[in-house]
Amino acid sequence: MAQFRGMVHGLASESRRLLTEELMFSSKAAPVPAVPWESIRDNPTDERPGWNFLKDHRTNMPVNGERWLFERVGESASIRSRFMKPGTQSGVDRQAIERYMDRVVEFREKLAVLMHITGGQPARGPELLSVRHSNTVQGGHRNIFIEDGMVVFVTRYHKGYKVSGDVKIIHRYLPREVGELVVWYMWLVLPFQQRLEALVWEKEAVSSHMWPADPSGRKWTTDRLREALKRESRIAMGQEWTFAGYREMAIGISRRFLRGSTAFQADEGEENKEWAEEQAGDSIADEQAGHTSHVAGLVYARGIMEQSGAVADRRQQFRASSTDWHRFLGFQAGLDDQRRSSKRKRAPFESEADEARVDRWQRLRKMDARAQLKRMMGEEAKFRGVQEAAIKAITAGESPVVAVMPTGAGKSLLFMLPAWAEQGGTTVVVVPLIALRGDMAQRCKKLGISCVEWQSRRPPDAAAVVLVTPESAVGEEFATFLNRLRATRQLDRIIIDECHIVLNRQYTFRKQMQQLGKLVAVETQMVMLTATLPPSEEDELFRRMHFERGQVRMFRAPTARSNIAYRVVRVEKERKRQEVEATVLAMVQQKVRKYKSGKIVVYGNSVPKVKGLAEKLKCHAYHHHAVGKASMLEEFMGGKQRVIVATSALGMGVDVPDIRCIVHMDWPFSVLDYAQESGRAGRDGERSEAIMMVQDGEQRAADDKQGRRSSGWCEHTSKA
Structure with missing residues (x-):
């Protein structure tokens, strides 16, 4: 079921991206107008040709949808240039418009x-393709309405009409996240699309159907709809779904996981009459499926889909069936409705999810950690340092847990072992660097742990471990994913690896790292891992993560690197930059000769300085905006280049065992940065050195600017 939910939300995310970014040209600087859900009104009885809910005078939409997209294109030179072709008679690039229409x-x-998929029990193909967004001149009535903040599409179903004379009126309500796409499309894109069609293809007639023929003339048929379903299911699920196959699957899911009153029914003759007498709502999902239940007098629009004596209760039962399905799929609006309605009877999937989570955690608490470690890693495996104590705290459900362990001490075991032992839940791991994510993914794969890197287009609902960047972790789409995991009781814990990144003081560099404290709002177990957290910085970390010190379980192992010799080289204040650079250049060349096969890293605080020295050393310049960073690292790690000049972008996640010398030609941004950067040296345990070049007066200026005290810095100095 988790994979199915992931498919649905991936499809919703990609549809939203396609609509907002490629059709409405949305950006952070120019967002799309919000849908006024609380005030939007509709009049189902209005029969005027061309009328839909957007024409209701009681609703004051934020912008005029007839002009908004044209004005956005006209006001932006970059967007406008996409559609213009100087030298042509019309000035319009027909091919660009064709690409837009594609x-x-x-x-x-x-x-x-x-x-x-999301409206409830799926409709049959002809039903869906009959949907109109507006009334027609010929008297055809629209099928899309707004009801109490939800988009509902209403269809007629005629199966068995010749025998019984019944016309079944079916209401399917969309989750807010999908309804928003419908409203945006009708409100902001459709007017622009229709004017382009008139301009380029000279189309005079405007179709009222949601799925009219394409500009190319290709028509919408049930075969085309079937192929679209096959394609999306193949991409996300690895298998192609037919309409009939998906309908049967949806019925099976609803019978297993939804309330009896809202579960979907099978085809003709399969209703349980006794149950139907006891539960008046039983037939509603059956009616949504267009099946055998007799429908008489359902009211929606007077003179169109309304008969005298009809009752509104049936619509509410349709709505209940749809919203139960929304909750099962994990849509946020449905989950919010669930929390607000304390009297609502719980669906079986909610009870089963609760029971599964309780069972999973009970097994974890009883787990023999040493025995499980041997099963996972081999009979010779043993815990080191504080590993065992930290894992026991994690499997006991304690939170928050902070583990400070030296490089190579096995920090990742603290989340891999619980995830391996109980794979029914999901562990989210925030990892700041690409290299670390790739390494973790490979290690999880070798251990048989399902591990996926976060992609909003393909949400990994079924993965045991999800790896995510700090930037994505505090984003809206990932927050929705976390809420869905929490609602389905799958979210076991959030791990922040290299958690000292939360203390980042470079406000212009990856500032989202300072916002990871937002994750506490998810209300799940939090585990922080690092090799670099001085005791003096603990309180600041706890403050930024919104932890109470008394609640934190702290595990600290010695992190001193006795194989690294630290040295500060003082440079006279009067010496010019070029002279200092020449000193660094000579030092690096001397170290290259000293360490026959070892590697050297030179750190600088500015990109121009890094590029300049790299050019003189004839090596790579590694910085945040550099092109080909992966190939640079590959050549450095492989020994093709023994020297690399870098900014702090190379400070974390570089695990090169034979780096023999680290040279800082500038004062580091912070003690944490220096610990990380100098810690790249001697990771194989061999003797190495870390040298910092400091011009007289530079230390005091840096301390004053950044609010640091010099007492924590090495004072072993020499003159250059």
Whole structure:
């Protein structure tokens, strides 16, 4: 079920990206107007041609949708240039417009599948393709409405009409996250799309259907809808779903995991009449499926889909069936409704998820950690340092847990062992560097732990370990993912590896690292791992993570690196920059001769300085914006280049065993940065050195600027 949820949310995320970024040209500087859900109104009885809920005078939409996208294109030179072609008679680039329309077609295909899956029991193909967004001139009535902040599409189903004379009126409500796409498309994109079609293809007639023929003339058929479903299921699930196959699967899921009153029913003749008498809502999901239940007098729009004597209760039962399905799929709006309604009867999937989580944690608490370690790593495996004590705290459910362990002491075991022992839940690991994520993913794979790097287009709901960057971890899409895992009781813990990044004081460099304290709001077990956390920085870390010191379980192992010799080389204040650079250059060349096969890293605080020295040393300049950083590291690690000049972008996650010398040609940003950067040396245990070049007066200026005290710095100095 987790993989199925991941498919649905991945499809919703990609549909949203396609709509907002490629069709509406959204950006952080120019966001898309919000849908006014609380005030949006609709009048289902209005039969005027071309009318839909956007025409309701009671709703004051934030922008005029008829003009908004045209104005956005006209006001932005970069966007406007995409559609213009100087030298042509019209000035319009027809091919660019065709490419834009291709994106519209792609979005509509994804939206069709999304509405098919998320509205409740899936409709049949002809039902879905009959949906209109507006009334027609010929008297055809629209099928899309707004009801109490939800988008609902209403269809007629005629199966068995010749025998019984019944026309079944079916209401399917969309989760807010999908309904928003429908409203945005109708409000902001459709007017722009229709004007482009008139301009380029000279289309005079405007279709009221949600899925009219493409500009190329290709029509929407049930075969096309079927192929769209097959494609999306193949991408996300590894297998192709047919319409009939998915309908049967949805029925099976609902019978197992939803309340009896909202579970979907099978085809004709399969209803349980006794249960139907006891639970009046039983037939509702069956009606959503267009099945055998007799529908008479369902009210929605007077004169269109309304018969006298109809009752609104049936609509509410349709709505309950849809919203139960939304909760099962993990949509945030459905989960919020669940929390607000304390009297709502719990669905079986919620009870089963609670029981599974309790069982999982009970087994973890009883786990023989040493025996499980041997099973996972081999009979010779033993715990080192504080590993065992920290793992016992984690498996006991204590939170927050902070473990300070030296490099190579096996910090990752603290989350890999629990995830390996009980794979029913999900462990989220925030990892700051690409190199670390790749290494963790490979190690998890070797141990048989399902591990996935976060991608919003393919949410990894079924993975035991999810690796995510700090930037994504504090983003809106990942927050939705965490809320879904929490609601389905899958989220076991959040690990922040290299947690000292939270203390980052370089406000212009990856500032999201300072915002990781937001993750505490998820209310799950928090585990912090690092090799670099001086006791003097503990309180600041706890403050930024919103921890109470008395609640923290702290595990600290010695992290001193006795194989590294530290030295400060003082340079006279009067010496010019070029002279200092020449001193560094001579020092590096001397170290290259001294260490026959060892490697040297030179750190600088500015990109121009790093580039300049690298050019003189004829080596790579590694910095945050450098192109080809991976290949630079590969050549350095492989020994093709023994020297590299870098900014602090190379400070974490570089595990090169034979770095013999670290040279800082500038005062480091902080003690933590210096500990990380100098700690790249001697990771194989061999004697190595860390040298810092300091011009007289530079230390005091840096201390005053950054608010540091010099007492924590090495005072063994020499003159250059």
